[in-house]
Structure formats: C-alpha cells, structure tokens
Amino acid sequence: MAKRTTSGRVNQRLRTRKELLSAAARLVREGRTPSMDDVAEAAMVSRATAYRYFPSVEALLVEAPLDGAVPDADAVLGGKEALGPAERVDLAEASLHEMCVRNGAQLRLMLAASLERTARGEHGGVPVRQNRRTRLIEAALAPHRRRIGRERYGRLCAALALVFGVESMVVFEDVLGINDARAREIKRWMIDVLVRSSMEGSRR
Amino acid sequence: MAKRTTSGRVNQRLRTRKELLSAAARLVREGRTPSMDDVAEAAMVSRATAYRYFPSVEALLVEAPLDGAVPDADAVLGGKEALGPAERVDLAEASLHEMCVRNGAQLRLMLAASLERTARGEHGGVPVRQNRRTRLIEAALAPHRRRIGRERYGRLCAALALVFGVESMVVFEDVLGINDARAREIKRWMIDVLVRSSMEGSRR
DNA sequence: ACCATAATGCGACTTTTGTCTCATGTCAAG
DNA sequence: CTTGACATGAGACAAAAGTCGCATTATGGT
Numbered sequence: 140m141a142k143r144t145t146s147g148r149v150n151q152r153l154r155t156r157k158e159l160l161s162a163a164a165r166l167v168r169e170g171r172t173p174s175m176d177d178v179a180e181a182a183m184v185s186r187a188t189a190y191r192y193f194p195s196v197e198a199l200l201v202e203a204p205l206d207g208a209v210p211d212a213d214a215v216l217g218g219k220e221a222l223g224p225a226e227r228v229d230l231a232e233a234s235l236h237e238m239c240v241r242n243g244a245q246l247r248l249m250l251a252a253s254l255e256r257t258a259r260g261e262h263g264g265v266p267v268r269q270n271r272r273t274r275l276i277e278a279a280l281a282p283h284r285r286r287i288g289r290e291r292y293g294r295l296c297a298a299l300a301l302v303f304g305v306e307s308m309v310v311f312e313d314v315l316g317i318n319d320a321r322a323r324e325i326k327r328w329m330i331d332v333l334v335r336s337s338m339e340g341s342r343r
Numbered sequence: 344m345a346k347r348t349t350s351g352r353v354n355q356r357l358r359t360r361k362e363l364l365s366a367a368a369r370l371v372r373e374g375r376t377p378s379m380d381d382v383a384e385a386a387m388v389s390r391a392t393a394y395r396y397f398p399s400v401e402a403l404l405v406e407a408p409l410d411g412a413v414p415d416a417d418a419v420l421g422g423k424e425a426l427g428p429a430e431r432v433d434l435a436e437a438s439l440h441e442m443c444v445r446n447g448a449q450l451r452l453m454l455a456a457s458l459e460r461t462a463r464g465e466h467g468g469v470p471v472r473q474n475r476r477t478r479l480i481e482a483a484l485a486p487h488r489r490r491i492g493r494e495r496y497g498r499l500c501a502a503l504a505l506v507f508g509v510e511s512m513v514v515f516e517d518v519l520g521i522n523d524a525r526a527r528e529i530k531r532w533m534i535d536v537l538v539r540s541s542m543e544g545s546r547r
Numbered sequence: 548a549c550c551a552t553a554a555t556g557c558g559a560c561t562t563t564t565g566t567c568t569c570a571t572g573t574c575a576a577g
Numbered sequence: 578c579t580t581g582a583c584a585t586g587a588g589a590c591a592a593a594a595g596t597c598g599c600a601t602t603a604t605g606g607t
Contacts (some may be wrong), residue, residue: 148604168549172462174593179489181461185556187574190595235444254455257517258448260374268518300519311463314472315504325501332540333533352574352583361583379564394565472597 146241156192158182160280163196163202167245176197195244197252197337201269205242211233212278224283229327231279232303236326239308241318246305273304287337295337302333360396362386365398368407371449379403381531384409403454409446412477416482422465428487429538433531435483435494439476440530443466449459450509476507491541499541505536 161183166173173181175196179189193199208214215234216227239246253268276299284292301307311322351480366386367436370377377385379400384394397403412418420431443450457472480503505511517524 151554151604167462172463173458176593176597177376186594187557187596195595199444210487220394235389244462244464247458251455251458251462253517254451254458256377257513258371258451258455260448270518272518272568285566289399294529294532297519297521297525299517300503301514301533304518307505307515309458309461310505310508313457314474314476314508315501317501321501325373325498328498329502329505329537334537336536336540355574355584390564391566391587395584399565442589 146327155182155188156182159192159199160203163199164206164245167203167248170244172248193216197248200245200252205238205245207238207241208241210238210275211304212275215275217276222283224280224286224333224338227279227333228276228299229281229292229330231275232299232326232330233323235275235303236308236319239305243308247283250305250309264289272300276300276303283338291337295333298333299330302329327336348474350420357387359386359392363388363393363396363403364407367403369451371404371407371452372410374448374483376452395539401452403450404456405451407449409442409449411442411445414479415444416479419479420482422487428484428490429535430536431483431486432480432503433534434501435479436530436534438522439479439529440512440527443509447512451513454513476504480504480507487542495541499537502537503534506533 162326163173163178165178166181171177174195175189176186178196178199180252181185182189189199193202197333201208210231214232215231219227219230222230273296276296279332280292287295306325308322311317311319311325317325363382363386366376367382370381370385377400379393379397381388381408382400384392386393397406398464414435416435419435423431425436426434477500480500484491484496484500491499511530512526515521515529521529
C-alpha cells in the first residue's frame with residue numbers, strides 16, 4: 140500500500156506520486172481530459188498503481204501542480220505598501236488573472252469536479268475548494284483595513300471574491316464571449332468602484 | 344429513429360422526450376446525479392430508447408425543465424418603469440437569485456458539464472451556455488439606457504453578468520461559505536454601487 | 548552482500564457507459 | 578380491416594472505469 144508516511148520506502152512513494160501529478164498536469168496542459176489510464180501511461184506506471192495513490196482522476200487534478208507561479212501574497216504585494224487600496228487589489232487580481240489564463244483548462248476541470256460533488260449536497264465532506272483568493276484579497280487590503288468598518292470590510296471582501304478567480308473567467312469567456320484583455324479592463328473598473336465605495340466616508 | 348419531426352408518429356415521440364426530460368429533472372431535484380440508466384428507468388423507457396433521444400445525461404440535463412418559473416424579463420419588470428436603474432436591476436437579480444437557489448443542483452450539474460467541454464477547447468462547438476442573464480440585465484437597464492454612454496453601458500452589463508447567475512452562487516456557497524440571504528445583501532450592494540457609478544456624470 | 552518487506556506490475560474480473568441489430572408491437576393512412 | 582412504416586424493448590457487444598489477488602522487483606537496513 141501507499142499509506143504510511145513514516146517508514147518503508149518513503150522515497151519511492153514520493154517519486155511515483157510526484158510523477159503522477161506532473162503527468163496529469165502535463166496532459167491537461169496539452170488540451171486533453173485524461174483518463175486514469177492516460178495519466179498512468181504518461182507517468183510510466185501501471186494503472187493499478189495509479190489507483191493506489193488517487194481514487195480518481197479528479198482527485199489527481201485537484202492536487203496537480205499549476206503552471207508557473209501561483210500568486211503569493213508577499214511576492215505580489217511586497218514593497219507596494221505605498222499604493223492605494225484599489226491599486227493594490229488590482230495588482231493582486233492581475234496576478235491571479237494571469238494565472239487563471241495560463242491554467243484555464245485545469246482550473247475548469249477542477250471546478251467541474253467540485254460542482255459535481257456539491258450538486259449532490261456533499262457540503263459536509265472534505266475540502267470543497269482551495270480558496271486562494273481570500274488570502275490574496277485580505278493581504279491587498281491589509282494596510283488600509285483600519286480605514287474601513289468591520290461590516291463594510293466583510294462585504295467588500297465577499298464582493299471582490301466574485302471578481303477574482305476562475306468563475307469570473309468562465310462567465311466572461313463562456314457566457315459573454317469576451318477576451319482576456321477586455322475582461323481585465325472590466326474587472327479593473329469593478330475593483331476600483333467597489334473599493335472606492337467602501338472607503339468613502341458615509342455613503343449609504 | 345427519432346429524427347424527422349415532419350411525419351410519422353410525432354405524438355408518441357414528443358411524449359417520450361418530455362417524459363425523459365421531466366424524469367431527469369425530478370431525479371436531480373431529489374438530490375441524485377442520475378445516470379442515463381436511472382433516467383430511463385424513472386421514465387419507464389428502455390435504455391436504448393433514452394439514448395435515441397439524447398446522446399448523454401448531460402444533454403438531457405441541459406434541456407430539462409427548471410423548477411418553478413424561470414424569470415421572464417416582462418413578467419418581472421413589467422409595470423416597474425418608474426423605478427430607478429439600480430432598483431430595476433436588483434429586482435431582476437432577486438428573481439434570478441431565487442430561481443438559482445431553487446435549482447441549485449441542476450444548475451451546478453449543467454455548469455459542470457459545460458466546463459468539461461470548454462476545458463478541452465471545444466469553444467467552436469454548439470451552444471456553450473444558455474445565457475439567460477444578459478437578456479434580463481438589458482431589459483432592466485432599458486428605460487435608462489440613453490442616460491449611459493455606449494462604452495459605459497457595455498462595461499456595466501459585463502460587470503453585472505458577474506453578479507447574476509449560478510457562478511456567483513457557487514462562489515458564495517462553496518468558496519466563502521456564505522448563505523443565500525447574505526449573498527443577496529452583498530449582490531444588492533454591488534449592483535447599487537456598479538449602477539450608480541455608471542450613471543454618475545463624469546466620474547473617471 | 549543479503550534479506551525481509553514494501554511497492555509495483557500483471558492480468559482477471561465487475562460495473563458502467565454507449566452502440567448496434569433485430570424482433571415485436573403499435574399507430575395511422577388507405 | 579389491413580398493411581406498412583416506425584418507435585420501442587431486449588439483448589449482444591465493446592470500451593472505459595475501478596477492484597483484487599498474486600507474482601515480481603526494487604529498496605533500505607543489517
């Protein structure tokens with residue numbers, strides 16, 4: 140089995156696992172929707188072994204490494220403390236946007252898998268979504284947080300979560316047929332409007 | 344076969360088709376993720392026949408009737424011409440919101456299916472998404488459209504498309520863990536801010 | 548270098564999904 | 578009432594998705 144992390148042939152297990160994950164990511168990047176068989180073959184591992192590590196392709200996809208740097212709050216916003224809140228949030232969004240464009244296919248498959256689970260009412264299960272965005276949003280707003288009331292802050296974060304991430308990309312591309320650049324423009328405007336409205340003195 | 348609509352036993356064909364669709368909708372509403380087999384059995388039809396009408400369960404789900412009234416622009420906004428743009432848009436959103444809550448499971452499955460297709464780059468295929476929301480948004484803004492510039496109007500519609508629909512529900516529930524009522528509050532605020540900003544005289 | 552054991556590969560088997568053919572029953576036009 | 582077209586059901590078939598047991602190989606400790 141491939142369970143205990145403490146003893147045994149830890150090295151070998153880690154290698155196969157990594158091999159499977161990177162193979163899955165590679166196949167998706169090539170535009171395929173790989174089956175477990177495909178991934179196993181690409182990782183030069185037998186099908187049975189693949190199933191020993193992951194119960195399904197979806198489980199594999201969720202853990203598969205994303206292409207390029209996944210935006211890290213510090214890396215993106217470090218040294219930018221002087222910028223205004225809207226600029227900082229937009230900066231964060233820009234980096235997540237780029238990441239989403241690069242990993243479009245994989246993120247779509249991950250989202251699809253999570254939707255199929257939640258459609259059955261499996262909310263009480265294990266991790267539903269990774270939620271990278273909230274951390275990023277909060278980091279961007281951190282220097283200016285004290286200038287926003289508690290209630291307004293929560294509202295703004297939730298609103299921005301709608302603008303960040305895969306789901307907005309899906310709406311822009313699949314529903315509206317809008318390209319990446321235009322999508323960025325619109326999101327930039329939304330961020331500006333939402334953040335400004337949250338900062339203004341006594342507006343509604 | 345079940346192809347030609349002109350001659351033959353049109354009546355019977357329509358009945359089976361309808362039976363399949365309603366059976367599928369019913370099963371989903373019961374919280375299941377039905378297979379073609381399940382739907383066929385529920386519709387009291389052989390599996391082969393089910394496949395004669397729909398190539399897959401997904402195709403069935405897409406056409407399956409949604410529970411309750413799917414918001415119609417006229418029904419929701421008729422006689423409300425006196426309201427301001429933000430109020431009208433919010434009214435439209437409220438009706439779509441309610442519909443999304445009622446049909447959560449089915450809409451999620453539909454979204455998941457479309458994501459799996461677009462992940463493969465099948466953009467050039469047939470209908471990607473139904474896009475009920477754009478019609479609703481444009482109808483809500485129609486009475487005030489002349490007060491908004493062309494560029495601003497397009498931007499506003501796209502931004503609102505992010506707030507309307509299933510995707511936002513998914514973000515609120517699955518990513519943020521927010522309940523329906525709170526989600527409505529936040530969307531209401533977003534709509535207000537976005538519409539107002541688009542109407543203001545010379546703001547940015 | 549050797550050995551016990553853990554990871555792997557292989558192949559058999561089951562279930563699910565989707566296709567195809569053919570016999571059967573039924574509708575509708577004459 | 579008869580007949581021919583046509584939708585359906587039943588079952589055979591193939592491919593894909595998982596599972597399982599057992600033989601084989603490689604690894605790490607001695």
